[in-house]
Amino acid sequence: MPVLDILILLAAAFGAGVLNTIAGGGTFLTFPALVLTGVPPVAANATSAVAVFPGYLGGALGFRAELAAFDRARLIRLTLITLAGGIVGSGLLLVSSNEAFSLVVPFLLLAATLAFLFGDRIRIWAAARARSLTPEGAAGLFAVSIYGGYFNGGLGIVLLALFALWGMVDLHRMNGLKTGLSFALSAISVAVFAVAGLVVWPQAVMMMVAATLGGYLGAPIARALPREAVRWLIALIGFGMSAIFFARLMG
Template identity: 80%
Template sequence: MIDFLILIAAAFGAGVLNTIAGGGTFLTFPALVLTGVPPVAANATSAVAVFPGYLGGALGFRAELAQIARPRLLRLTLITLAGGALGSGLLLISSNDVFAAIVPFLLLAATLIFLFGDGLRDWAARHARGVTPEGAAGLFAVAVYGGYFNGGLGIVLLALFALWGFRDLHMMNGLKNGLSFALSAISVGIFALAGLVYWPQAAVMMVAAIAGGYAGAPIARALPRAMVRGLIAIVGFGMSAVFFWQWLGG
């Protein structure tokens, strides 16, 4: 019962964070590991737990998504599905020991990406001139990362869109949520078929994450953005330190 309370609290907090600024993976993944789920299965179960939120986000920006030509949106979605499938496949062949060794670095990188995401997007926007629009290789690489470990995925996608020359932030957010949903869908399907998902934990966390997503809207309006970013950074760096300590045999 204590384990499930921890998972409910983590998933609710993740729903709130994802609505406000992103970073929910920093709560769901460590909570699953803390409650005894092996690292690879914890990553898969965490992906299932936050999965519904992407659909809600995509539907919320459906008007902006409708402005993108269907052939263009289909091409981007197919690239994302291919990269997500490869990344998820790489997770399947990763042992718990190998993944546990990689996780601290992934968490640290995701935290840094989140913390400096605005600067990353600004840099991408400044260097957009002369860049071939919508290069398949860049999106495919980001999707592989997202299929393997989706921490910080949203920020990387927004930076990529800025590099392509996108300027409408609402359209960028809509496309980010739409592609994230597609990526998560293929990942969840692969993880489920492989038997990696701890379904009782995933089901409880999905409900809590949806509730947290609804609660996040008024909280987002009440809290200063800098405070939220600071809290997520503390959680991200703290979890990175814990996993580094465990990896080093602490």
């Protein structure tokens, strides 16, 4: 592997670790970097999921108190629904050709960027339309999990909006549930991709190390930077990557 490619992948993974610690959006860096260095789009998506996986584990451990506050049977039911959707979404990626996946990637990146940028408004909008007795819908979580298994970008924002529609109001509990379910979904997706042989392991391993380091160092950076500035920086990265992939599609 050329030294320049290694440097690009390490820098992208490190930046993704920092971004995910601060506000999310690491996929906007890892996936395009893999494609740029010659990894086919489908394999790049699978390898990107593996690269950022340690961050989900760390997040789940960080929210273990919030997760423990949920009824165990309820948490198990939601996790099983998430795992089922993740398997379906990952399976869809397995049968997608690189050409077909390349067609939808720009739209997925753009949708994920918009979801990230307007995530708080989406959550508030959803909460305003919720009813105190709104039941948890298996269909909604299953559909969101399919998306997450297929393409992970913006998953957390969509999950928070879904929880608001369920009538949840405690943001800490919502974030805990979001992180726990995201970890479960990412774990099953990584397992499916690994068994199917989609993961490019040399790139994945080096990016996992860099992303973990970036996640660790992202905490003090998160405290030092204004939240609004970070949000717009990530949005600009997302829009920029969307534009690049739209240009590739049109070219």
